[in-house]
Amino acid sequence: MTGFLEPSNRGLNGDANLDLLLEQVNYSYSNSPFFKNLRRSFNGRKAAIDSLELFKQLPTVSKDDLNRANESFVVKKGGRIVEYVTTSGSLGTPLSIGLTRNDLERLAYNEKMALGISGLKPDHSVLITTTLDKRFMAGMAYYLGAVSIGATVIRNGIGSLHFLLENLRNYQPEVLIGVPSLLVKLIDFARENEIDLNQLPLSKAICIGEPLRTSDLKPNNLANRINRHWDIELFSTYASSEMMTSFAECDQHHGGHLIPELIWIELLDEEGNEVLPGYPGELTITPLGVEGTPLVRFRTGDIVRMHTNKCSCGRDTLRLGPVEGRKSQQIKLKGTTLFPTQIENILHQSEFVDDFIIEISKSEMDTDVVRIYMPNSLNTSETKTIAELLEAGLRVSPVIEKVPKSVLHEMVFPKGGRKPIRIKDRRYE
Template sequence: MSEVIENTIGFQQVLRALEYALKHSPFYQRHFSAIVPKNITPEAFRQLPFTGKEDLSQNNRDFLCVPQQQIAEYVTTSGTSGKPVTIYLTKNDLLRLAKNEKESFELIGAKPGDLFQLMTTIDKQFMAGLAYYLGVQELNAGMIRIGPGVPALQWNSILENNPAILIAVPSFLINLIDYAKQNGIDMNQTSVRSVICIGEPIREEDLSENILARRIHSDWNLELFSTYASTEMGAAFTECEAHQGGHLNEELIYLEVLDEEGNEVLHGEKGEIVISTLGTEGTPLIRYKTGDVARIYREPCACGRNSARLGPILGRKNQMIKFKGTTIFPPSIYEIFDSHSEVSCYKIEVSKDYLGHDTITILLENKIEHTPVMIEIIEECKAKLRVVPHFVFLETDYLRSQVFKNHMRKPEKIVFK
């Protein structure tokens, strides 16, 4: 394993990140109180205690490594997997964001002068929207900042301004497709050639397209690029044009993918993603457990790059559902509803009954309540989930307002009550 560290990013970079955190972070001074950086070998690094989301939530300010007057941006996590926390960015951290996104855009074949349309928020302390904007400027390209939702406004901009690349949540593309069909817009005659997909997987475990991606492609002939990122890491894993997993930016992130015993998994195996940030000033993280599970690919990519790659997120450890004795991860539920063109919107609510057991309620459009597709959905739940959740049917516009909320940075497809 020491060879992996030394050959990919150079172990000295990891040591510098560790030394910086020990010197400036009150949290890491306590967390690594007995550590002497000069004595750390690659093997010893793998024995350092992890940092978890709970640490960051309970000790948020103690992760800060610079005086407050040096903080250029305050960004927060979305809160989809716990209490939102603040990540503090210096000017150099913003340059790091810009570098990451510029190089991510180059992975998908974007070039200076291309025009992007941003369909995610850039306000509300959202790092992704900010990162995309900075990366586009670094690329010397153009950006149309529409923000989330409002299909009519998105299409007006596409038809008037001719962007080549969209940045969007994949499930929102279904709403764009529905609007285009209802309003006589020929999607395949527009300027759009590709979409950078954020927040949802578009790949199966074997890296083939999942149902959501196939559903989009059944109507719209464009190229979809998968990404994986988090506010904490301040970087993204982005697919290249070979679509064989999201590439690690080795200058910005040290990656570990670990099994339940904490051992590094082999090529093609799945494990929990653990990251250490490199070159961050405001809020460095060392051996940070993301809770996300994915497969890692270590062999060279078809594009010729040698960097490690991550497959789609297969589940989040804190989003495992135990329902009627069955373990379920949300992607298994998404797949059932994404596979039906009659379903344009849905929401999953997970709560506890009076005995403390998980219960699942699916909110669906009332137009499908008494239709053959509902019978198909119930049978698929029995076959694929081995259980049938409770269904509640709502008016379409109201349901969409509960999923694509104005104050939310991402569609709220699932909520744990």
């Protein structure tokens, strides 16, 4: 494995990173059973893949491939896998990702860099609300990163809001890591208990799981909703277990910065052509320096835009905007193409919408149907306001269905899950 390059401002696709890329590709195509097989089936090439042109001719790999042949992606030579983590798969079964010791070190380095971009300093205390167990990667990555920065870590994990508030008061952390909807819940809880969150030293929230920016990198409704009540600086981060790499916002909040020594990215259209900066495309990744479960040209299904102009923070690494949609979740509603994330953003605009689920299904005519489940505690005028917001924002009207609050809560957080499930796509069930 290659040692990490010194952190730098080098942009993507520089010569130094090309070496890392080709090394990673040849490692994967020589050691991973899946990629070895792929090499045989695509042209049987024996020679090394030694140029960017050859790299671009390699087939892309989808999440479905990873689902179908999960085991064969893992390089098990010499029993070097020290840990398995899982992530949700496209077919409803969890995907396993095996990590070597070096992968864990790589993960710590990744998060050290990412948290550093978002301003975590050695003299900060950081409270982590993501879980460190249950085979999740994120919580552990944050823990390793924060520890390698030298910050003080408070492992809150998932717990009651009472426990969270107790930790915030007792340990006075300056930074919190968690999902934005937790902040919304904390605001409501604090208000009910007459606690002023603005009195706490907590000044930064590093947020995962839900976007906080619009496609033109302005705060979205969820971010505005939090900041209306709480003067806390929100940092968006984007990562996945398959990527093993984070894109973190700096204090300019103009997209998540790429860590060029850790990942090679391409944004591709439906036909596999590269899209221009500023235009949406499917994020396709080749994580660098990964040993246990390497991926080459893996299509994430996430639709994002890249920004290549120099950031006002001084870094010239490229940045990714928010995930504007999942390719598989694109909806055609009465001739209009939209993503559930657009609906989510509109719903977050409204103060009285707390829990909701967007369900996409197929009608008997095989057209898409969107149904939004909301709590039955909403009164008629509130429901009407929401319907008007949706109509204005989408130019089509999804069906609104009201269910008891407890039922809805169970749908959003099934079996006490950590991340709210806001989108349920039942079209392919």
